[in-house]
Amino acid sequence: MKFETVIGLEVHAQLSTLSKMFCGCSIRFGAAPNSQTCPVCLGMPGVLPVTNRTAVEYAVRMGLAVHCDIQPHSVFARKNYFYPDLPKGYQISQYEEPICLGGWIDVEPEPGEKRKIRIHRIHLEEDAGKSVHDEAYISGNETLIDLNRCGTPLIEIVSEPDIRSPKEAYLYLHKIRQMVRWLGICDGNMEEGSLRCDANISLRPVGTTDLGVKTELKNMNSMRGVEKALTFEVKRQTEILSEGGAVIQQTLLWDEAAGKAVPMRGKEEAHDYRYFPDPDLTPLIVEEAWVREVGESLPELPDDRKNRWTADYGLSDYDASVLNEDRGISDYFEDVVRETDNPKTAANWIMGEVLRRLNEEKTGIENLKVRPGDISHLIRLVNEGTVSHSAAKTVFDHIAETGDTPDKAVEKLGLKQVSNASELGDLVQKVIDDNPDALKKYLGGKDALFGFFVGQAMQASRGKANPKVVQDLLREKLNALRQSES
Amino acid sequence: MSVPLEEVKKIAGLARLSFNEDELKAYSGHLNQILDYVGKLNELNTDHVAPTSSVQDTDGPLREDMVHASLPTQEVMKDAPSHQDGFFRVPKVIQSDGGNP
Numbered sequence: 001m002k003f004e005t006v007i008g009l010e011v012h013a014q015l016s017t018l019s020k021m022f023c024g025c026s027i028r029f030g031a032a033p034n035s036q037t038c039p040v041c042l043g044m045p046g047v048l049p050v051t052n053r054t055a056v057e058y059a060v061r062m063g064l065a066v067h068c069d070i071q072p073h074s075v076f077a078r079k080n081y082f083y084p085d086l087p088k089g090y091q092i093s094q095y096e097e098p099i100c101l102g103g104w105i106d107v108e109p110e111p112g113e114k115r116k117i118r119i120h121r122i123h124l125e126e127d128a129g130k131s132v133h134d135e136a137y138i139s140g141n142e143t144l145i146d147l148n149r150c151g152t153p154l155i156e157i158v159s160e161p162d163i164r165s166p167k168e169a170y171l172y173l174h175k176i177r178q179m180v181r182w183l184g185i186c187d188g189n190m191e192e193g194s195l196r197c198d199a200n201i202s203l204r205p206v207g208t209t210d211l212g213v214k215t216e217l218k219n220m221n222s223m224r225g226v227e228k229a230l231t232f233e234v235k236r237q238t239e240i241l242s243e244g245g246a247v248i249q250q251t252l253l254w255d256e257a258a259g260k261a262v263p264m265r266g267k268e269e270a271h272d273y274r275y276f277p278d279p280d281l282t283p284l285i286v287e288e289a290w291v292r293e294v295g296e297s298l299p300e301l302p303d304d305r306k307n308r309w310t311a312d313y314g315l316s317d318y319d320a321s322v323l324n325e326d327r328g329i330s331d332y333f334e335d336v337v338r339e340t341d342n343p344k345t346a347a348n349w350i351m352g353e354v355l356r357r358l359n360e361e362k363t364g365i366e367n368l369k370v371r372p373g374d375i376s377h378l379i380r381l382v383n384e385g386t387v388s389h390s391a392a393k394t395v396f397d398h399i400a401e402t403g404d405t406p407d408k409a410v411e412k413l414g415l416k417q418v419s420n421a422s423e424l425g426d427l428v429q430k431v432i433d434d435n436p437d438a439l440k441k442y443l444g445g446k447d448a449l450f451g452f453f454v455g456q457a458m459q460a461s462r463g464k465a466n467p468k469v470v471q472d473l474l475r476e477k478l479n480a481l482r483q484s485e486s
Numbered sequence: 487m488s489v490p491l492e493e494v495k496k497i498a499g500l501a502r503l504s505f506n507e508d509e510l511k512a513y514s515g516h517l518n519q520i521l522d523y524v525g526k527l528n529e530l531n532t533d534h535v536a537p538t539s540s541v542q543d544t545d546g547p548l549r550e551d552m553v554h555a556s557l558p559t560q561e562v563m564k565d566a567p568s569h570q571d572g573f574f575r576v577p578k579v580i581q582s583d584g585g586n587p
Contacts, residue, residue, distance in 0.1 A: 017551045024554030033572040034563070036556050054551035075539050082502060084576045132573065144573035272500055277539030282546030 003203040003241060005234050006211060007163035008120075009226075011176050012154050013186040014127060014194040015058045020151035021126040022049030022092065027153075029192065033146040041151035043088035048280055051076075055153035056099070058185040059124050060286060060294045062155055063100035065179055065301055066119055070291045074099040076124075076281040079273045084145050085129035093156075095275040098123035099284065105159075105179075106303065107171040111317065117172050118160040124284075127152040155185075161200070161211065166230035173197055173223050182302055182327045190222050197226050202247070203237045212237075213247040217261055219254045229254040232261055305330060313343035322351055328365040329354075335372030340379050349375050353396050361400075369403040370396060377406045391415040391463050419466040421473060424457075427465065428473045431456045432481075442478065443485055450474065488518055 020027055023040035040047045063070050077095035100122035107115050129150035131143050138144055157176060163169045177195055180186035188195045202214035217233060220226040232254075237247050252261035300308075302324050309320040324330045329350065336346040354375070358365060378395060381387045387395060387410055398409045410416055418424055431453055432439055442449040457470045494514045498505055505513060559572050568575040 019549075019551050019553045024549070024552060025556045026553045032559065034559050034574070035572070037562050038554075038556050042557075042562065050547060050549040052551050053548035056548065080500075084574070084579055131579070133578070138570070138575070141578045143576050143578045144570060145576055146573055274500065279540075282540050282542045285546060 001242065002206040003238055004206045004208075005164055005166075006161045006202050006204060006214075007166075007169050007230060008161040008200045009157075009159045009163065009169060009172060010198045010200075011157045011159075011173065012127075012196040013062075013157065013176070013180050013188070015055050015153040015155060015185055016187055016194075017052055017054045017058070017153055019052060021052050021055055021124070021153035022151060025148075025151065027149075027151075029194075031148055033144075034148060036148040037150070041087075042147060043086075049092065049278075051281065051284065052153060055124060056284065056286065057290075057294055058153075058183075059099050059122060059155050060291055061183050061185055061298065062157070062180065063103065063122050064291070064295050064298060065183055066103045066105055066122075066157075068100035068103035068119060068122060070286060071097065071099055071101060072286055072288065073097065074123075074284045074286070076278045076284065077275045078278050079125075079275055081271070081273055083128065084143060085131050085147070085150065087129075087147065087150065091126060091128065092278055092281070093125035093275075094123035097283075099286065105172055105175050107168055107175060109165065109168050109171060115162075115164075115168060117162045117168070120158045120160050122155050122157050125154050125156060126150070127154050161202075166227045166234065169199065169230050170223055170227040173226055177223065178302055178325065182299065184327075190220075190225075193221075199226065199230055201230060201233050201237070203234070203241055212241075213249050215247065215249065216251045217254055218251060218264075221256065225254060225256055228256075228259065229261055232259070236261070299327070302327075302330070305334075309343075313337065313347075315343065315347055319347050319351065322355075323347060326365070332365050332372050336375045336379075339373060339376035342379055342383070345379050346375065349379065349396075353393060357397070357400050368400065370399045374399055374406050381406060381410065385417055385419055385466055385468075386410070387415055387417050388463055388465075388467060391417065394463075415464060417466045418461060418464050419469050421469060424461070424465055424469055425473055427460055428453075428457050428470060428477060431460060432474075432477060439481070443482055450478070453478070489514060489521065 014027075017027065019025060020041055023038050025036045025038050025041055028036065040049060060070055062068075074094055075097040076092050078090040079093045079095070080090045082089060098121045101120075103119035103122070104116050105119065107117060109115060127149050129145055129147035131145055132138070133143055159172065163172060177188040177190075180195070181188045186194055190196070197220055199217040199220070200214045201217060202212035204210060204212040215233060215237070217229050220229050233252065240247055251264045253264050254261050306317075306320045306324045309315045309324070310317055315323070323333045332354070333346060333350050336350065337343045340346055354365070354368065354370070357370075358368065361367075374396075378387075378392050381395075382389050382392050391410075391413075394413060395406060395409045395415060398404060398413055399406060402409070404412065435453070435456065438449050438452055442453075453474050454467065454471055457474065458465055458467060461470075491510060491514055494510060494517060498510070498513070563569045563572070563574075566574050
């Protein structure tokens with residue numbers, strides 16, 4: 001029997017606000033344990049939570065960007081459970097009335113094949129603290145608790161079970177990561193846990209519509225990890241069902257090192273969170289005017305920008321995707337294009353030199369000393385024949401190291417292209433005189449040696465000669481020699 | 487209104503409370519009294535009243551996203567039965583997932 005895979009993802013994104021969801025403690029990563037806590041996030045009696053406006057705005061931003069309906073009225077609820085990293089004994093979340101409903105994200109598993117993954121809801125909540133189980137540091141029957149993270153604002157993005165393969169899950173998650181970074185609401189770092197993903201997965205016979213028994217996968221710490229864990233689980237469930245067995249509903253933890261998912265230790269009770277509206281918080285009212293204001297402040301979104309580039313600039317789909325992956329690079333490209341009428345050349349510069357350089361320096365585009373205006377200037381210098389293309393690359397690296405202007409760099413490096421025919425005439429003559437063997441063969445009919453002479457001349461000029469002028473001069477001189485031979 | 491003893495046991499379990507049989511009976515009584523009292527509300531006709539979680543349907547106060555000073559760690563640890571290097575020290579938890587359930 002053939003099976004169809006059904007996957008739904010729950011993605012938690014830590015919002016990059018300055019302070020926590022319901023109190024003024026900092027959410028800075030890496031602070032000393034429990035140094036960013038106060039009576040509110042420690043769950044002391046008698047305190048009252050007050051909602052962070054920016055966290056709400058970020059949730060609205062994400063909701064609008066993925067086509068959700070922003071709810072004018074939503075309600076914070078208590079999700080009750082006991083765990084030492086949750087001092088209040090409940091997490092403030094949203095349950096029956098979340099801030100965003102509906103929406104979708106498009107993914108493209110194969111070129112030209114668009115799949116719409118619907119979003120069920122996005123809600124606001126607070127994060128829990130962190131447990132440290134390091135047994136080298138503490139006895140085996142104890143746990144250390146750091147509550148700095150406790151109360152950090154989160155959005156949880158819940159998809160519909162529309163995802164049909166591990167690859168689609170990867171692409172969907174990739175889109176979410178790109179979007180939260182693009183919107184500046186989350187740094188999207190899965191390794192550090194600022195973006196986390198749980199997956200529900202089940203199989204069903206192809207052609208049926210009822211959902212099969214699902215398992216829940218947790219503990220994937222990278223986007224590829226999510227894809228691998230799901231691939232593992234598809235295979236496992238397929239084997240069970242093919243042999244006539246039944247999948248057991250359970251939570252599995254992905255073990256990246258072992259490359260397999262194992263059932264969670266401890267007894268699996270049906271969760272009973274006894275949600276109820278948090279009496280400490282009034283309903284969250286988001287006025288239409290605020291939503292409009294947030295909508296107007298949204299940047300051009302990645303897919304829209306990509307489509308504009310392919311349509312208006314003639315970029316290939318692939319190039320547009322590469323340049324559009326990161327907002328900083330994307331904006332950089334836009335800035336270059338604004339000052340040049342050569343978008344394709346600009347694209348090549350960025351995909352070639354700029355990305356290479358960032359990769360080598362392991363840094364972000366904001367730290368690159370070559371600014372967009374320098375790139376457009378370099379493109380102009382090449383077009384005008386002031387520097388050769390290869391010299392321009394040398395100039396680029398010089399700017400990246402010194403921050404000099406392109407003109408200054410060209411001058412300092414002495415890379416100004418020589419186009420003066422009388423100056424280059426002597427150089428070309430010398431190349432011909434210095435290579436009598438090659439000349440003899442060329443005159444004997446070996447036309448391919450023309451390129452050899454061009455190369456020698458360029459080398460002799462240390463890359464500064466205008467190749468077109470060199471070619472013209474060589475052709476002229478060699479033709480004259482051929483004619484005088486015959 | 488009467489909540490079965492089994493239900494009371496379950497609720498006690500979720501709240502991590504353990505009772506002996508006598509206590510269980512006593513608390514069942516209390517619980518039922520409370521529910522009976524609140525049950526009076528059922529006498530009202532609420533067909534045309536929207537489910538409401540708060541009567542303050544006004545613009546709730548929102549806080550500007552600004553960092554305020556946190557408590558000094560010594561202060562935070564003051565009432566902790568056990569701590570180490572700025573961490574709270576607690577008995578090991580059985581659940582191995584280490585995060586939100």
